[in-house]
Amino acid sequence: MPLTLKDIARMVGVAESTVSRAINNKPGVGEETRRKIMKIVKEYNFKPNQLARGLAKKETRIIALLLSDLATPGYTEIIKSIEEVANRAGYQVILCNTANDIDKEKAYLELVARNRVDGAIIVGGELADKNILNLALNKEGRLVLVNRLAEEVLIPTILVDNAKGGYLATAHLIEQGLSRIAIIMGSIQDFLESEKLNGYKQALKDHNLPLREELIFETDGSRESGYNTFLNLMELDEPPGGFFVTSDLLAVGLIEAIKMGGYFIPDDFAIVSYGESLITSIINPPLTVVAEPLNKLGRLAAEYLLKLINNQSPDRVIRVLEPVLKMRASSNPQIKS
Amino acid sequence: MPLTLKDIARMVGVAESTVSRAINNKPGVGEETRRKIMKIVKEYNFKPNQLARGLAKKETRIIALLLSDLATPGYTEIIKSIEEVANRAGYQVILCNTANDIDKEKAYLELVARNRVDGAIIVGGELADKNILNLALNKEGRLVLVNRLAEEVLIPTILVDNAKGGYLATAHLIEQGLSRIAIIMGSIQDFLESEKLNGYKQALKDHNLPLREELIFETDGSRESGYNTFLNLMELDEPPGGFFVTSDLLAVGLIEAIKMGGYFIPDDFAIVSYGESLITSIINPPLTVVAEPLNKLGRLAAEYLLKLINNQSPDRVIRVLEPVLKMRASSNPQIKS
DNA sequence: TTGTAAGCGTTATCAA
DNA sequence: TTGATAACGCTTACAA
Numbered sequence: 001m002p003l004t005l006k007d008i009a010r011m012v013g014v015a016e017s018t019v020s021r022a023i024n025n026k027p028g029v030g031e032e033t034r035r036k037i038m039k040i041v042k043e044y045n046f047k048p049n050q051l052a053r054g055l056a057k058k059e060t061r062i063i064a065l066l067l068s069d070l071a072t073p074g075y076t077e078i079i080k081s082i083e084e085v086a087n088r089a090g091y092q093v094i095l096c097n098t099a100n101d102i103d104k105e106k107a108y109l110e111l112v113a114r115n116r117v118d119g120a121i122i123v124g125g126e127l128a129d130k131n132i133l134n135l136a137l138n139k140e141g142r143l144v145l146v147n148r149l150a151e152e153v154l155i156p157t158i159l160v161d162n163a164k165g166g167y168l169a170t171a172h173l174i175e176q177g178l179s180r181i182a183i184i185m186g187s188i189q190d191f192l193e194s195e196k197l198n199g200y201k202q203a204l205k206d207h208n209l210p211l212r213e214e215l216i217f218e219t220d221g222s223r224e225s226g227y228n229t230f231l232n233l234m235e236l237d238e239p240p241g242g243f244f245v246t247s248d249l250l251a252v253g254l255i256e257a258i259k260m261g262g263y264f265i266p267d268d269f270a271i272v273s274y275g276e277s278l279i280t281s282i283i284n285p286p287l288t289v290v291a292e293p294l295n296k297l298g299r300l301a302a303e304y305l306l307k308l309i310n311n312q313s314p315d316r317v318i319r320v321l322e323p324v325l326k327m328r329a330s331s332n333p334q335i336k337s
Numbered sequence: 338m339p340l341t342l343k344d345i346a347r348m349v350g351v352a353e354s355t356v357s358r359a360i361n362n363k364p365g366v367g368e369e370t371r372r373k374i375m376k377i378v379k380e381y382n383f384k385p386n387q388l389a390r391g392l393a394k395k396e397t398r399i400i401a402l403l404l405s406d407l408a409t410p411g412y413t414e415i416i417k418s419i420e421e422v423a424n425r426a427g428y429q430v431i432l433c434n435t436a437n438d439i440d441k442e443k444a445y446l447e448l449v450a451r452n453r454v455d456g457a458i459i460v461g462g463e464l465a466d467k468n469i470l471n472l473a474l475n476k477e478g479r480l481v482l483v484n485r486l487a488e489e490v491l492i493p494t495i496l497v498d499n500a501k502g503g504y505l506a507t508a509h510l511i512e513q514g515l516s517r518i519a520i521i522m523g524s525i526q527d528f529l530e531s532e533k534l535n536g537y538k539q540a541l542k543d544h545n546l547p548l549r550e551e552l553i554f555e556t557d558g559s560r561e562s563g564y565n566t567f568l569n570l571m572e573l574d575e576p577p578g579g580f581f582v583t584s585d586l587l588a589v590g591l592i593e594a595i596k597m598g599g600y601f602i603p604d605d606f607a608i609v610s611y612g613e614s615l616i617t618s619i620i621n622p623p624l625t626v627v628a629e630p631l632n633k634l635g636r637l638a639a640e641y642l643l644k645l646i647n648n649q650s651p652d653r654v655i656r657v658l659e660p661v662l663k664m665r666a667s668s669n670p671q672i673k674s
Numbered sequence: 675t676t677g678t679a680a681g682c683g684t685t686a687t688c689a690a
Numbered sequence: 691t692t693g694a695t696a697a698c699g700c701t702t703a704c705a706a
Contacts, residue, residue: 002450004683015693020685030691050451051397052683054388055698062453064431070416071615076407079434092444094401095432097416107429113339114387115699116399223619252619259621278408282560282589282616284596341699352677357701367675389699392682452683 003046012036023048054115063305064117066096066108068125073248073277074294078123078146081298089306091118100125112142119305124148126190144305146297149191156304158297158319162192165290165323166199166244169272172288172325173242174207176270176332181209182240184229184250186221196246196274215240219250226253234261242270242331248279251287271330285329293321340383349373360385391452400642401454403433403445405462410585410614411631415460415483418635426643428455437462449479456642461485463527481642483634486528493641495634495656499529502627502660503536503581506609509625509662510579511544513607513669518546519577521566521587523558533583533611552577556587563590571598579607579668585616588624608667622666630658 005023009016014033021029022037023046029037040046054060063086067075083093094117096108105125111117119142126148145157166183173181183200186193197216204211214236219225226245230253233239245251251273258269265271265285273280273287280287300321304314342360346353351370359366359374360383366374377383391397400423404412420430431454433445442462448454456479463485482494503520510518520537523530534553541548551573556562563582567590570576582588588610595606602608602622610617610624617624637658641651 005685006683016684017686017694018692021692024685028691033691047447047450049392049683050448050453051388051392052452052698053685055386055392055683055700056685058698060388060453070407070413070432079407080436083434093434095434097420097430097432099417110384113384115389116387116397256621279615279619284593342701343699353700354678354702355676358676361701365675370675386699389682390701392684392699393701395682 002049003044005048008037008040008044008046011040058115060116060118061090062092062094062117063302063309064094064096064108064111064120066098066105066120066122066125068098068100068105068123070097072124073275073279074292075123077294078298078301081295082121082302085299085302085306091306098125109143118142119144119309121146121301121305122148123301126187142305142308144301144308146301147192154317156308156314156317156319158300158304158321160292160297160323161320162195162323163199163202165274165292166196166246167203168199168323168325169196169244169274169290170200170203171207172327172331173244173270173272174203174209176242176266178240178242178270179209180212180215180238180240181242181244182215182217182229182233183244183246184217184219184226184254185246186219186250188218193246196244200244221247221250223249223253223256226250226255227257228253230254230257230261241268242272244272244274246274248273248275248277248283248287252279252283255283266329266331266333270332272325273330276326281328288328288331289326290323291326292323296321339386340381342385345374345377345381345383348377395452397453397455398427399429399431399454400639400646401431401433401445401448401457403435403442403457403459403462405435405437405442405460407434409461410612410616411629412460414631415635415638418632419458419639422636422639422643428643435462446480455479456481456646458483458638458642459485460638463524463529479642479645481638481645483638484529491654493645493651493654493656495637495641495658497629497634497660498657499532499660500536500539502611502629503533503583504540505536505660505662506533506581506611506627507537507540508544509664509668510581510607510609511540511546513579513603515577515579515607516546517549517552517575517577518579518581519552519554519566519570520581520583521554521556521563521591522583523556523587525555530583533581537581558584558587560586560590560593563587563592564594565590567591567594567598578605579609581609581611583611585610585612585614585620585624589616589620592620603666603668603670607669609662610667613663618665625665625668626663627660628663629660633658 005016005019009019018029019037022034023041086093098105098108112120121144123146143155145155170181185197188194201211217229243254245254258265263269273289276289276291280289300319307314342353342356346356355366356374359371360378423430435442435445449457458481460483480492482492507518522534525531538548554566580591582591595602600606610626613626613628617626637656644651
């Protein structure tokens, strides 16, 4: 059985409250007494029980980060910046793998309502749920959303402007002199994906290019889909010269198919992908991508949450950040790969 | 302020203990009373405070998973299987990103000693620390190590036999008819890496091949190192025909260099990499790899920890699992890429 | 079936 | 500078 405050108090011959003050570096403890107490603390490697402390202080100094899929590229960056902000403010961060499972998500979210953690940030995930609502409303909404939309509820949210991203990607390809540009995307049900499509459409419009339905491919986002979509596109009378793919995996498949066909990138086909990842930089040729401001995303989310925890309301409920285009060889012959 | 047991007791007009029994589905509560209580619980969406519950029950039903680097390939598999075992036993799993930082690791490890979680599993990391010792000894060692060695302390540990892995990789290349085989590895200080090297050496020995120091390359494990090492090796009078690389990133660089040189894989150079990852399967050609039994690793770790939590001692303190070779095109012309 | 009361290990208030 | 003592919100004997 580990020691308790009471044990130490008895050993030193003082009251529990004195020990408590001592180990918390609070004023009002005699030099001598403090020394004696700390000696025992060191000697027995005493660690105060945080459950008890949390119960008494009504805080845990821990925040939870709910991740829909650990393998999502960019998550490590977001996590890192959230941790930086949180740690600096004296909070520990724990990660929860919801695996896009709504029950797991609810269970982890309850960590907040059940006082296990002081607040939570949900990153990503496509689940439509109003369940968040109750959980969020409970602890006076110590919840922040990143790259995810809540239905019907006003929860502080940090988003990246995916429509802008889609626009940047498409406009860039147009500027490369291409007029037939295909988009290979994930599920159109996914809000973030549909926004990319909107950006794509807007860019075509702004450049007076026709929108061709046969160049829009909704897929499951897999590498195979990237591969097969290229084959399908080549069946067209006039195949596209540029591709906007909304994920790195799609890009991998697409590139394989292109190479397999004996074509060259970017000479025969130019490609722009969405989101930086190990793959986009490692693949040959390196991919031009729409890059999200991951650090800012994480930093803002953490700052918002800390405000909520301190009962201040964040300045704006929804914050939309701008992506930028990172040009690399896959879309531009000028750049050496 | 959220409701408490006491509030509900008052509202229903019963004692706290009755409410407690009701919400915990314990026997000894009248049908009528139970209904009334649960009605209020639903109505107000009451969630018992887990800090208080944990304090009273001396358990949290949470276990922590300490990860040295979230981007490590294979982690998601390990995490998944640990979660499966833990969830089935009624435990939630939280993830802690130690980022190979010894201070963060200690801080997260204290979650155990401070009763925030019931136990912890550390996966990977190369830090040499006896600090774990104290923390582990505290809560009677509710700690399990995966792919990591503890110094001087007996902590239940699950390892993969990396020497065996190195042996499999090297022997396979030898069986392809190659006699000059290079190893490109990470830091030799890293126990796991040095074991791979030992396996490499043993395989050469067993096949009566000479050990050539000039074919052993210790690197920082980066893609660039993979690239540059190939260039260096080609300077030799007799360059190797086979490569055993101990990480996928090294393989990426190596392959780039090989292709850049106008050579073909596996015809000119055969490659075996270590550890499955998105990259090893996506790259062209797909890589033959030494694959670790990730699921078993996670499952065993979770089972060991649960035993520790229940004060049973696991059957064996150190458990060594066997890796297997997954043959793909990078080492074998027979396999179509 | 229900209630009383002690206990879990802290913090915080108020006196001394 | 210290010490009692009452919270904090729950569980669990033990009694009724």
